[in-house]
Amino acid sequence: MASPNLTTASALRAAGRHPQLPFRVALADGRQLTMRRLLRVMPGKRMVGDAALDGRRVLAKLFVGQRCERHWQEECAGLDALALAGLPTPERIAAGAMAGGGYALMTVYLDPAETLAESWARVSGRPPGEAEALAVLTPALTMLGRLHAAGLAHDDLHLGNFLHHDGSLFVIDGDAVRVVSRGQPLLSAQASSNLAVLLAQLPPDWDPLLTVLLPAYAVGTGQPLPEVAALKEQITSVRAWRLGDFLAKTVRECTLFAVEQSTTRFSAVLRRERDFLAPVLDAPDAAIGRGDVLKDGGTTTVARVVIDGRGLLIKRYNLKHLRHALGRLWRPSRGWHSWREAHRLLFLGIPTPTPLALIEERVGPLRRRAWLISEFCAASNLLTHLSADREPPADEARAILTLFGSLHGQRISHGDLKATNLLWDGSRVVLIDLDAVVQHRTAAAHARAWARDRARLLRNWPPGCALHCWLDEHLPAA
Secondary structure, three states: OOOOEEEOHHHHHHHOOOOOOOEEEEEOOOOEEEEEEEEEEEOOOEEEEEEEEOOEEEEEEEEOOOOOHHHHHHHHHHHHHHHHOOOOOOOEEEEEEEOOOOEEEEEEOOOOOEEHHHHHHHHOOOOOOOHHHHHHHHHHHHHHHHHHHOOEEEOOOOHHHEEEEOOEEEEOOHHHEEEOOOOOOOOHHHHHHHHHHHHOOOOHHHHHHHHHHHHHHHHHHOOOOOOHHHHHHHHHHHHHHHHHHHHHHOOOOOOOEEEEEOOOEEEEEEHHHHHHHHHHHHOHHHHHHHOEEEEEOOOEEEEEEEEOOEEEEEEEEOOOOHHHHHHHOOOOOHHHHHHHHHHHHHHOOOOOOOEEEEEEEEEOOEEEEEEEEEEOOOOEEHHHHOOOOOOOOHHHHHHHHHHHHHHHHOOEEOOOOOHHHEEEOOOOEEEOOOOOOEEOOOHHHHHHHHHHHHHHHHOOOOOOOHHHHHHHHHOOOO
């Protein structure tokens, strides 16, 4: 078998997100590294992958940007700081310059391994405080406490940077590790600020459980618990920043989303779904034509489409006439709005079908029709699922109150709260039809919108019936 092509940092930089695999790079010490599989790519900057060095399997980080030495040095320094503090992190095997430019860092490849983000994905839908969910979170909090006790902070705190392997938890991503006070615990304000970054990754309905989570952190620090009220304020601030940053990413090229734009078309798609959705993205109307049309109105056409046994919902936002078209030219389409709001809800832990892709027809900067592609939720709506003459069953009651508690707490209004826009999937109430969803900046604006939402929801059932009365008693007051 022929050896993989030998390449350079400049060629890898030019290859962007898709260098040809496998490939070899020459190290300045005369050895060669073979990259077999890429795990993460920051185009033009760095790539991380499954590689081989001297016949040994390694995790390789290649720093290929034009001014990458500083990032390589920070990565090496972070791993050294973790090791010096006795904190588990993958062992460094080699680090140095690449021949012809760029730098490489190789560590032990931990296999099998699972990030806490992957573990969390299996339990994130469980009720806050549920034992299995706590079992995922508490080791990360204890480990963070150990970092802070050693005078270290981690500037990219998320569950993906904690790795389970062979019964142990490892900290990864050394370039985000910062030495604040080596050998001395962080000051309480510094520790609380860094802790808030990790806790802000959790859905807001976990916030009331801080007193349950914090003891695990204290086990690591050996210090008194942080002040809860101040920590909550920091979490809220971090979460707001993260939300804004995430929503901006949903419509630009990045690790999570693939975006294409021309003078006639804009599209954004979850990168992991791009290949699967390629035929639909190329011809969304043809896909609708092959599907089961659920609604074909003046402003929207909705169809259920099955591809390789997987159900999708395609919603096309139509233009009724010339006046309607002219009125929409300069504004983001309703598809664009629904795409962003669906991602907002999921970010905040509020159930809605996963949005997979957005397409907009354009004429330069002017918008025309749009298509939104989402997972299809095969569930009954509350109008048919619930009986008007009795209170909702316990599971449904709990899910209804959880949903509206979350929406109310985040100052989110729906704008068209028909019972047919609320689906029961067997464990949760799922919100659909997000064209008019708004997260309000002020309590007063939200109060007015919630009064309208509340009244619209109650109109789904006759006044005086058991379900109407139960909702009126238990929903947040108008």
